[in-house]
Amino acid sequence: MAKPNIPDIVVSRLPLYLQTLNHLLREGEEVISSEELSEQVGIPAVQIRKDLSYFGGFGVKGKGYDIIHLIDSLRSILNLNQIWPMVIVGVGNLGQALIRYQGFARQGFEIVLALDINPKIIGTEIAGIVVQDVGLMESELKRSDIRIALLTVPANAAQSTADALVANGIKAILNYAPIILKLPEGVRVANIDPVLKLEHLTYYLS
Amino acid sequence: MAKPNIPDIVVSRLPLYLQTLNHLLREGEEVISSEELSEQVGIPAVQIRKDLSYFGGFGVKGKGYDIIHLIDSLRSILNLNQIWPMVIVGVGNLGQALIRYQGFARQGFEIVLALDINPKIIGTEIAGIVVQDVGLMESELKRSDIRIALLTVPANAAQSTADALVANGIKAILNYAPIILKLPEGVRVANIDPVLKLEHLTYYLS
DNA sequence: TAGATTGTTAATCGATTAACAATC
DNA sequence: TAGATTGTTAATCGATTAACAATC
Secondary structure: OOOOOOOHHHHHHHHHHHHHHHHHHHOOOOEEOHHHHHHHHOOOHHHHHHHHHOOOOOEEOOOEEEHHHHHHHHHHHOOOOOOEEEEEEOOOHHHHHHHHOHHHHHOOEEEEEEEEOOOOOOOOEEOOEEOEEHHHHHHHHHOOOOOEEEEOOOHHHHHHHHHHHHHOOOOEEEEOOOOOOOOOOOOEEEEOOHHHHHHHHHHHOO | OOOOOOOHHHHHHHHHHHHHHHHHHHOOOOEEOHHHHHHHHOOOHHHHHHHHHOOOOOEEOOOEEEHHHHHHHHHHHOOOOOOEEEEEEOOOHHHHHHHHOHHHHHOOEEEEEEEEOOOOOOOOEEOOEEOEEHHHHHHHHHOOOOOEEEEOOOHHHHHHHHHHHHHOOOOEEEEOOOOOOOOOOOOEEEEOOHHHHHHHHHHHOO
16 A cells, blocks of 8 residues: 655655644635745755655746645645544643643544543543543544554653554554654554753753 | 854764664773764764764774763753653553653653643552642743653643643754644654554555 | 746755775 | 674655646
């Protein structure tokens, strides 16, 4: 399956273009040239055009890109014309903040299931979601079509939790635990570790 | 100033090596070959050796790398042999979660100043930090040596807040707002936007 | 039509990887 | 010494960029 010939690094830039185009649309813009978009997004115009050309021709020569049309196209390419239900495992400080975060739903990502192992947390309600026992993972995932998980458990529980998620049909994991997960082919992982980013930054702070 | 000749992509991998080496050390390992490290970190052994060789020779031919020594070396390269004080601006759900997050302090990053604009939040105490009025940014930063900021304000306040931070001596920003900041040369920005990562993942979910 | 801007081909640049000498 | 593994040079690979034809 899948799209074997498009570089992943190209795909990784599409959400950035989409974010910026949404911003421009909210500001009332209707058409934009690759040069103007380049200024906003900080990526060379020729690279933007090359990236888009992998998927087709979305612009009008001499004019630029119709913003609404390009947003539609990018959303379609990225499979964003649907609501993506998500499970979150680990409802500590970070998990709670993510459940409350409005930015997910705004872009079509909805946390519909929250799991934790702590009896004090199980049963509590956060932003309309009642936290379930992680022991119910199998039954809850079985009767859902959730394919994306947010992993916010402590580092020492992350690998085993990820394994359980994958065993129950999860295909993509946004991993907030500071470890490298080992998962089978076909499962996509994206890591969010602010400490790694900070350590990268400090290299440049003399 | 700075190190002009080492590719940024090489620098970006060093924190990953460090994280894995710390993990191995905790498990009682003392020496590791680039091949074994490669398996743990998911990066080819030859690339690990090449990356390290930009900074010197840290291994022993025929043996591998002394883990403690390599950790020390990487920490020194990344300027981690000090506590980095940080300011956080925006103490909403996410800001509060980050203030409570133990992972920063564990790696030598300490939030010492928290600022917000909301009168209901100003004055509250979170994990030992009393939230200050963002209007005090200038005076508070002036009498500190804080060079790193965590930016967790709403998107529409992010650019102006970042400008103010930079005007008061901040040199590195970990940006949690879903916008691209425009900042002067010499200020480093790292973006943490989970939505962009999710949109990248969904591309591969057929 | 003239001007502007896209989409694409070809060249360049830089990163990854293969090969292997050095050496513990 | 023989075996193992590093560190480095050179080759390869892939991504970025320059140039420009196409065309609105």
